[in-house]
Amino acid sequence: MIFKRFAAVSAAFITLAQAAQAQTTALNSGDTAWVLAATCLVIMMTVPGLALFYGGLVRKKNVLSTLMQSFAACCLVSILWIIVGYSFSFSGQGAFLGDANQIFLRALTKDSLTGTIPESLFMVFQMSFAIITPAVICGAFADRMKFSSLLWFFTGWLMLVYVPVAHWVWGGGFLAKMGFLDFAGGTVVEINSGVAGLVAAIMLGKRRGFPQEAMVPHNLILSVTGAGLLWVGWLGFNGGSALAANATAAFALANTQIAGAAAALVWMGLEWYLHQRPSVLGIISGAVAGLVAITPACAYVSPMGAMVIGAAAGGICLYFATSVKRRFGYDDSLDVFGVHGIGGIVGVLGIGVLGAQSWGGTSGLIEGNAHQLLVQFEGVIVVALWCGVWTFAILKVIDMTIGLRVTRDIEVEGLDLNLHGEVVP
Numbered sequence: 001m002i003f004k005r006f007a008a009v010s011a012a013f014i015t016l017a018q019a020a021q022a023q024t025t026a027l028n029s030g031d032t033a034w035v036l037a038a039t040c041l042v043i044m045m046t047v048p049g050l051a052l053f054y055g056g057l058v059r060k061k062n063v064l065s066t067l068m069q070s071f072a073a074c075c076l077v078s079i080l081w082i083i084v085g086y087s088f089s090f091s092g093q094g095a096f097l098g099d100a101n102q103i104f105l106r107a108l109t110k111d112s113l114t115g116t117i118p119e120s121l122f123m124v125f126q127m128s129f130a131i132i133t134p135a136v137i138c139g140a141f142a143d144r145m146k147f148s149s150l151l152w153f154f155t156g157w158l159m160l161v162y163v164p165v166a167h168w169v170w171g172g173g174f175l176a177k178m179g180f181l182d183f184a185g186g187t188v189v190e191i192n193s194g195v196a197g198l199v200a201a202i203m204l205g206k207r208r209g210f211p212q213e214a215m216v217p218h219n220l221i222l223s224v225t226g227a228g229l230l231w232v233g234w235l236g237f238n239g240g241s242a243l244a245a246n247a248t249a250a251f252a253l254a255n256t257q258i259a260g261a262a263a264a265l266v267w268m269g270l271e272w273y274l275h276q277r278p279s280v281l282g283i284i285s286g287a288v289a290g291l292v293a294i295t296p297a298c299a300y301v302s303p304m305g306a307m308v309i310g311a312a313a314g315g316i317c318l319y320f321a322t323s324v325k326r327r328f329g330y331d332d333s334l335d336v337f338g339v340h341g342i343g344g345i346v347g348v349l350g351i352g353v354l355g356a357q358s359w360g361g362t363s364g365l366i367e368g369n370a371h372q373l374l375v376q377f378e379g380v381i382v383v384a385l386w387c388g389v390w391t392f393a394i395l396k397v398i399d400m401t402i403g404l405r406v407t408r409d410i411e412v413e414g415l416d417l418n419l420h421g422e423v424v425p
Contacts, residue, residue, distance in 0.1 A: 028116035031244040035117050035125055038240025042128035045233035046135050047074050053226025053284075054139050057334050060218040061414025062143045064422050069150060073135035076154050081127045085158060089166040090126065095174040098167050115243055125240060126166070133162055133189045139334030140197030141204045143215075144411055147419050149404050156394040157196065161387050165192055169379075179372070180379040181355070181362060183252065184241040186296025186348040187383045194341015195384050196391040197332060203395050204404055206331035208411050215333075220280050227284035231260055234291045238298045248360065252298040256291060259298075259310030263290025266314030282318075285339060289317035292343030297351045300361030305354035313346045345380055352376035 051070035055063045077085075082105050091107075092099030101107050105123070112119035134154045138145075145153075168175040169182050182188060207215065217223060239253035267286025272278040293313035294306055301309065321338030332338060352373030355364030363369035398404055405411075410418040417423050 025113060026116065027113060027118065028244070031116045031246075032118065032121060034245035034249065035121055035240055035243060038236035039121065039125045039128055041233045041236025042125070042240065043074070043131065045230050045237065046070050046128075046132045049226050049229035049233050050132060050135055051226065052222045053230060053288075054142065054223075054334060056219040056222030056224075056226060057139075057217045057281075058142050059215060059414075060424055061416055063218060063222075063416065063424050065147070065415035065419055066138070066142060068147070068420060069138040070135045072147075072151065073138075073154060074131050076151060077131045077134065077158060078127060080155060080158055081130050082123075085130060085163050086123050086126065088159075088163050089130075090123075090171045093172040094167070095177070096168070097164055097173075098171055117243060122243065125243075126170075129185055129189055129237075130158060130162055130166070133185075133193050134158060136189070136193040136336060136340055137197045137200060140201040140332045140336040142333035143207050143415065144204055144405050145200075146403065146406055147415075149398050149402055152398050152402070153200075153394060156397075157391065160390045160394065161192060161196065162188070165383055165386065168383075175379050175382065178378075179362075179375050181300055181351050181372075181376065182296040182348060182379070183299040184238045184295045186293075186344045187379060190292050190295060190340045190344025191348065191380060191383050192387050194337045194339075194344055195387040197336030198330070198341060199388055199391040200395060201332040201337070202330050203392065203399070206329075207333065208408065210331050211326075217281065224280060224284055227287060231287060231291060234260070234295075238295055242299065248299050251360070255298040255301065255303060255306035256294050258303055258306045259294030259313070260287045260290040262307045262310030263287060263293065263314035263317075266311045267318050270315060270318055285321070285335070286314045286318070289313045289339045289343045292340050293317075293347035293350065296344065296347045297354070300351050300356070300359070301354045301364075302356045302359045305350070305356060305359075308354060309347055309350040312350070313343045316346055317343050348376050348380055349373065 047070055051067045054070065055066045058066050084103055086105070087100055087102035088098045090098060091102040108119055108123065114122035134157055166188050167173045169180065169188050170176070235253050235256055238256045239249045242249035242252060264283050264287035267289065268278045268283040271282040290310035290313050293309050297309055298306065317339050320342045321335040325332060325338060351364060353365045355361045355367065355372055357363040357367060362372055365373045395404060406415065
């Protein structure tokens with residue numbers, strides 16, 4: 001009798017456990033709705049957000065070519081992602097690369113789940129990150145790359161740089177296994193794009209007339225509009241990375257807003273102090289720098305930590321985008337390395353310093369965990385080296401075959417007319 005009762009109780013516990021497990025793996029409509037919205041917001045960041053932001057910063061003769069680059073990135077990367085990118089990023093648990101199980105999405109079904117959301121939604125959400133990363137790089141070599149070369153660059157760079165790093169950090173690769181933290185893309189998106197932009201800017205060389213000729217933004221109204229769309233989209237970029245409508249998503253969203261605002265005010269204030277007037281370009285550049293910096297850390301630091309990271313990014317990115325660039329003489333046209341690369345580094349290392357266990361993160365240096373800072377530093381070095389070497393190799397092969405840069409006459413007359421046969425009236 002005792003044995004039968006014990007067996008009955010055991011069976012009941014097993015049934016409850018199975019029911020609980022089934023409940024945690026069932027589709028959640030609230031989580032799905034939030035990630036659906038976040039995915040749309042992140043795609044909006046590239047087209048039209050980044051397109052308008054960059055389009056307003058270049059000269060009028062190149063605005064359409066700049067918009068075209070962002071739009072082309074959205075289209076080309078979407079197809080590459082479903083063919084092979086998603087599979088090697090998120091299928092399998094290899095240390096360095098995923099497997100071929102999801103090539104052409106062949107193992108994806110309508111009812112496949114990732115956590116509590118459809119796997120198809122997770123795939124597109126991650127696609128939106130893959131889209132914006134190469135598009136960001138374009139700002140570094142604005143006004144001077146062939147469009148055909150750009151498409152080949154997007155293809156090679158996505159497969160050889162973005163996909164492996166995404167797997168290392170988010171797909172169960174070796175960086176994730178060693179405890180490296182990057183909630184929403186400080187390394188995968190920001191450091192990757194910043195380092196690639198620096199390498200590309202150096203390899204293509206300076207724009208004709210730089211720095212003697214003033215190359216001022218042709219339409220800051222477009223850039224402010226683009227920056228606003230980027231800011232709103234970033235709330236989905238970071239908040240959506242929780243992959244659920246929960247407290248982590250809300251917390252990440254709050255920290256994103258705080259850091260963006262702090263960095264914008266610091267950049268504006270320093271510029272006001274140094275040049276006796278605050279500029280529109282300065283405040284929107286500062287906002288982007290803060291949004292970049294908080295991206296990896298938004299779920300791991302306190303609100304005050306987010307404000308510190310944002311403020312630090314505002315000052316440090318301003319320094320790199322002005323003083324450092326002038327000192328070394330490279331022509332990073334729209335400050336991709338100074339804002340995205342350096343901002344990403346600030347945020348990734350900020351986790352190691354300001355990580356707060358009490359806010360759901362891992363303790364950082366301030367809470368007595370120096371090891372986390374070391375892990376974060378190692379991750380930065382590994383990603384920067386991998387990205388730098390492969391970006392150089394890809395660009396070198398393209399240059400040796402079809403060439404990277406437009407001719408002098410095309411550059412002087414403008415890319416819009418010569419590459420696309422269209423001009424802004």
